[in-house]
Amino acid sequence: MDDERMTPKELDSMIKHLAVSLEKPVYPDPMEAPWIALPHIKAGSIGWRMGGGEDYLSYFSDWFSQLSPDYQNNYCQNNPEPEGWQGFYERRKTSQQR
Structure with a gap:
């Protein structure tokens, strides 16, 4: 049987790759619009600027910014903004155009 152990250099490279991968969140696709995901937090509430609401809004914004313009438009049509x-x-x- 061949020795399949990694060299120290290969192991170091794999660890660095895994560390970088773990830093990138994996988003569900599609994400629920914030008002659907957290309906108990009203628009303009401080709940969107701290705690779970802030985290969700940040994740949603990151996910949304990665979408193509066509996908964004389709998402917006299928998930209209409520009052x-x-x-x-x-x-x-x-904000993503800056």
Whole structure:
């Protein structure tokens, strides 16, 4: 049987690759719009600026920014902004263009 152990250099490379992979969150696709995922947090609430709401909004914004413009438009049509959330998608589209 051949010796299949990794060299120290190969092992170091694999550990670095895994560490980088773990830093990148894996998002469900599609993510639920914030008002669907956390309906108990109202638009404009401080709950979106701290705690679980802030985390979800951050993850959603990262996920949304990775979508193609066509996918974004389709998502927006299928998940319209409810009252109080007008401009939510447009702000995310604008922020990624900077």
